[in-house]
Amino acid sequence: MSHFLLGVLGGMGPLATVDLLQKIIEETPADGDRDHAPVVAWNVPQIADRQRALAGSGPSPLPALLAGIEQLNRVGASHILIACNTAHHWYDQMAAASHAPILHIADATTQALRQRPAARIGLIATQGTLDAGWFQRRFAGLGSATLLPRPAEMADWFVPGCYAVKRGELRMGGEFFDRLAAALVSRGAEQLVLACTEVPPGLAAVESSYRALSLDATRALAHAAPCLWIDYRDNNQLHTRLSE
Amino acid sequence: MSHFLLGVLGGMGPLATVDLLQKIIEETPADGDRDHAPVVAWNVPQIADRQRALAGSGPSPLPALLAGIEQLNRVGASHILIACNTAHHWYDQMAAASHAPILHIADATTQALRQRPAARIGLIATQGTLDAGWFQRRFAGLGSATLLPRPAEMADWFVPGCYAVKRGELRMGGEFFDRLAAALVSRGAEQLVLACTEVPPGLAAVESSYRALSLDATRALAHAAPCLWIDYRDNNQLHTRLSE
Incomplete structure (x- = not known):
């Protein structure tokens, strides 16, 4: 892997995404800013309601989910987290469309x-x-x-x-x-x-x-992500190099 | 303007960025998820220390700032906020490199x-x-x-x-x-x-x-951003259309 960038597919809702971002920081042992994982968050709540779609009473969120996955890949996400349990209903379609692997919250x-x-x-x-x-x-x-x-x-x-x-x-x-x-x-x-x-x-x-x-x-997902980051950071001696 | 997407240039530090994202949500009157502004946040803390750079004791953060601005423009940010007061020292260079206008925190x-x-x-x-x-x-x-x-x-x-x-x-x-x-x-x-x-x-x-x-x-910046969003949302009747 040539680089590391966590992509967060959020917006479902926007506050839950902020909660995940906060927990990623809390779950990362750090002496300073640069010990934290690099993250790009797509927090766009203009997406069809997941609960209503699955109940058959509303449109599918899949097009908006795939658009978010595409944008996260475009800016170079190396791993993707989805800040919504219910959206994992469309996990297979998103994983098929994503170059970056998607961690499953379950x-x-x-x-x-x-x-x-x-x-x-x-x-x-x-x-x-x-x-x-x-x-x-x-x-x-x-x-x-x-x-x-x-x-x-x-x-x-x-x-x-x-x-x-x-x-x-x-x-x-x-x-x-x-x-x-x-x-x-x-x-x-x-x-x-x-x-x-x-x-x-x-x-x-x-x-x-x-x-x-x-x-x-959410915290379990937030914990899994920094584990990947810490492995990468320490294997690449980023902790020392960046803290100079 | 054909679309609306707030870009947040963050990572300085990562927690301050989460604080701005939280305050953007708090400052937006909303009945549901889709009334909130669409946001993409570049929360990448692998950037040179701004205080040390300005004190002459460390490298410049400008290359990393410009890389973040480029990525936010790449995914279609229509307006950009910078979640760091000190980084506004390089405001003119970032504004010159950005298609999207950058709100100044001051x-x-x-x-x-x-x-x-x-x-x-x-x-x-x-x-x-x-x-x-x-x-x-x-x-x-x-x-x-x-x-x-x-x-x-x-x-x-x-x-x-x-x-x-x-x-x-x-x-x-x-x-x-x-x-x-x-x-x-x-x-x-x-x-x-x-x-x-x-x-x-x-x-x-x-x-x-x-x-x-x-x-x-931070809250003043968080308040200014939703004001732009609410104008756009209401002018385009997104509130009603998306809440159907």
Whole structure:
């Protein structure tokens, strides 16, 4: 590999992308600016709603996703992260169109879960992500059963929580997500996987106590990316050379 | 103008860029994702230190700045913001090389100051920004005198505060900046202008009381950008069309 540049396909929503960028910085051990990964972020929210597209009630986001992938490749991204769980529904089409490899958020999450075994994992995600089964299959591979939200919990808490965060009403969104987390724990979840990028900023805004039981898929992705960067940086002695 | 895309030239440091992206979102009235401005951010911290270059003790960041400007133009940025006050030292060279106009952070700050008249403004910025005089000249145009940090305050508080934030030690940085703010206020500053992007995250981390007296140049820039976007969005009826 001749160079390193993390491309972030974002905009879904814009705040979730900023959350990922912040977490990439937090997850990188650094003595100064130049120890951090170089990142280019395509944070363009003019894209069709993923949840509505998968529910059959709206247009496909695929053309806008492919346009973002094309632009990230054009400026030389060497690896791509997608700052939206649900958008991974179109992962295969994006990977086929991308010169740069795309890290899958469910793979990064599974890697992080290996450190935190649990018999029963509560999964908080959009209906599209739940239906796709990426997370459930990977949890089963780790020997964990998945507890899903009930339809009424999705309609009454998850969906309005997501759209509240997207409107900037983080506390309102967090209160909905906190109720959903409580319901999953009351049904036996020992751990929660927050597999929708709107959820962690919402739960943080209300300082939800369920964060202690939660694995944040955004943070897992943010952790996987600097691991690649640190390997590259140290193999190329960039840390020393750039810090002169 | 055929399209709208905000380009953010960042990486100086990476956290300051995330702070600008967050503030662009906060400054945009929005009912949902698609009401937010489309943004592409070049957050590449592998660039020579601006403070050291201007002090004559390090290489120039100009080649890396121009490379970032070129990439932002390549992906179609229609307007560019620079997430670093000190980098505006090379504003003319960047503007000459950019098809997209570049907003000047001192112009955005001056615009915001019109709502907050003050006889004496304390200016917190790098030595390079202080020496350049952009802010002082604009404050004089508003009828305000500028109070500058003393050399010992720069050496003992400002510079270590900046590098602490760049290392991720936000509270340590904030404590240094809080002392500097106190010194400027004790000498008669009625208002402070935080004209270095590392300062607002530091002061926020220690919940500094001086934030109430402070105008954050990053936020002023973040406010100017959505104003352009909202004009474009509403003139093109994007709000209605995209929210269908």
